[in-house]
Amino acid sequence: MHSKDIKYFDALVKFQNYTRVAEEFSVKQPTITQAVKRLEKEFGSQLVVQDWSHQKTVITRAGLLLSKNGAMIEHYLSLAHHEIDNTKKSQIRLGLPPIIGTYYFPQVAGQLLSTGLLKQTNIVESGSDELLKKLKKGDIDIALLGSIRPLHFNDIDSVHLGSRPFVIIVSPENPLSNRDSVSFSELIAERFINLTDKYVHPIAFKAYYEYADIDPNVVYYSPDISWAKSLVKANIGIAFIEKDVINNSDGVKILEITDDLPVRFNISVATRKGYILNESEKHFMEIIEQMRVS
Template identity: 45%
Template structure:
């Protein structure tokens, strides 16, 4: 079977037009027609039904099934091309969200430097949700990711390095500041300052709020945790952030939460299941595993 035929057929399913598919691949329309016929012969099934009188095209159920499988095949093929072309390169394409880069990556940066590995690293700092998709697409090789639950993503190997509790933070003058522990429902009437994004902190805020039975009144979103703490310290609102980000110099009060919500800031070391690291990449990954010992200490 010709994988090019699968690419032509997949485009036909999406565009529903032979001429448009031919134009996309810069080939003649009969080339697309012959490719579809080859696939129908290969699978002994009608994949496409054409109504020439009304100039319509319908993808049959076998055609839709093949399309779904073809997407996986073509994606894996693209990934194989990328990995084979980079097999002898020493570059380490590495991703981590800014909060991990600030709090935990420095714990192993010294060892990476002493081993001469940092010079090989190309770092992409983005949110965990974005990095997860980049990892699946083969655009980065290894990542440190945050999630509210331990990661269990098809096609990825994830090793949990540490789990960190979330805290509600309020100003020292806030009515709840004298308390050490609160129920999240006690914040129902507060203004919330939230981290932007779709993955960890916003998800934790949604989960705690849902358990407490209210919709948080978010008055400001920012990707900057330092700004969040400064705004909370000034009394502008309250927030929910991972406890490790809070320091005495922040002039905020961190409150434990009594709610039985399972959300944690789970930090995981993640690679693709089919990723074959070279010697330099293996050594880099081995050093990152050392973060687990820092969390256990």
């Protein structure tokens, strides 16, 4: 089965006109006709009929059923091409989000370097949500992912490596700096420096402020953690952040959050369900699973 045949047929269902589909893909009309014939032979059913009396193309019930499943068929055909093409290469295609890449991956980078696996690793940096999409699509084969709860997806296999708490950070000049903990309901009058949707923090932040029934005053969304910490240090606002990204040199005060919510920064290593690891990837996974998140 040709993956393009499915694309052509989906367009035919949409436009119900062979000429229009041919123009859409910049091909000749017989190309579309032959694609439909191949699909009809593949599935042993007539997918399209021509209503000459009304000068229109009619999609049969079998055709509509194929169209309904076409996106899934196309996805798995594309995925098979991605995976098989990758067997010709020696690269390990890894998705790595910014926080995990900066604060946790270095724990195992030395061992990966000594075994030669780091040199084989092609790292794609992005937020966890985007990396999850790339993993499902087949653009990467392994991903370290952050989430506010352990991962549970039908099409993903994952190993939970651990979780860390979220905290509030404030400037030493903020009156809250005299405290060691705070509840979200006490922050109603504060200005927040938030991280962008590139991070999982906004999802966790929303869970906390909805639990506290407050409407937070977010004055700035930072795409960079160091920048966010600098703004907090300058007392521009406070921030909701994963605890391990804070160190003594940042010049901010950490406040534990007292609200009892099952929301933490979870780290998992994930692959597509059914993906067959090669020997290098198996060794890579064994090393990654030694990462300490506690």
